[in-house]
Amino acid sequence: MKISNIFSRTYKKILYSIFIIFYGKVTFLNKKAKEVQTKKINSVNSINIRKFNYKFFEIKQGRLFTNYVECVGVISKNFLIKEISFQQINGILKKSKNQILETGTPKILKKFSGKILSLSQGASGHNNYSHWLLDIVPKLIMASEKYNLQKIDFFYFSKINSFQKQSLKFLNLNPNKFIDSNIYRHVQASTIFAVSHPNYFYGTFFDAHSNLPIWIVSSLKKTFLNKKFKIKKKFQNIFIDRSDSIQSHCKLINNQEIINYLKKKNFKILKLSKLDFNDQISVFNNCKNIIAPHGAGLANLVFCKKKTKVIEIIPKNHDNSVYKRISKINKLNYKSIRCDFISGNKLGDMFLDIKRLKKKFI
DSSP states (O other), X not given: OOHHHHHHHHHHHHHHHHHHHHHOOOEEXXXXXXXXXXXXXXXXXXXXXXXXXXXXXXXXXXXXXXXXXXXXXXXXTTEEOGGGOEEEETTEEOTTOOTHHHHOOOSOOEEEEEEEEEOOOGGGGSSOHHHIIXXXXXXXXXXXXXXXXXXXXXXXXXXXXXXXHHHHHHTTOOGGGEEETTTOSEEEEEEEEEEOOSSOOSSOHHHHHHTOOHHHHHHHHHHHSSTTOOOOOOOSEEEEOOTTOSSOSSOBTTHHHHHHHHHHTXXXXXXXGGSOHHHHHHHHHHOSEEEEESSGGGGGGGGOOTTOEEEEEEETTOOOOHHHHHHHHTTOEEEEEEEOBOOSOTTOSBOOOHHHHHHHHO
């Protein structure tokens, strides 16, 4: 073992020990506590969701801690509340493990006077459109069934970007009430609110989204396809150009070749990063044919009308079938093209033979 690694581990152990002295050692909450009150969430938008056993939690003088990557803890008097805390290890949910049990809460505590709703879920919630739409917004919808969101003082989540701010306008929420969980990794409030995760019950997020509950799609449509939504952009046929994505995966090596071909077939080429939230809803709600590489922007399939034709281009080794699931719920005409995974190419990791595309829809 390198000396630098030994020094780093020793330093962290000493640091954790110091914070445990300040804030105490944390253990799992294994019994009822008067500071922790729960209510069952039996319905959302009049949809029966009893089978999921969702709960709304209210914790007096509670604490929140996150390492901003794979760990989120909701704490009452140094007891970790397992049902609403979050720990991934190598991307897999672990219900009976949490690093907070070993490290404590090694960040300076910031105290807030008021009510905080916890929306943090580690790295997946930072800047990903799909996770925002399928995980975080459903948490807000669930919480609204048990508490007036306008009366909540703060929302605990990473610093929000433009599409998140735009979506919050539909919920009449003030983005200035958001606490950046990257800056404040450890907070306490007069009251902490939290809800069960809407879809992540076991395994990986791929597993979760591939088995997305029907109510999430229905509720998102009801929430955003309302009087505030305005039809601004309409196209019959669209191709999602993923070349501008900050993620390197699921990009087409021959992207320009595909674009040139589809332009001749009257497809509108779109980069979703160039569209605001309302326009993304408008595009997907009004188009009839969609071709796109797998990517977060396809979460907008929740806004499509029945029988919309969808062709998803995805690597053969990719396990996420979330968009097939959404298409089934929304009764879309879904097909996929599975491409061989190609590593080491700067342009992308998929090559799509034009002949295969022709066979799918022409």
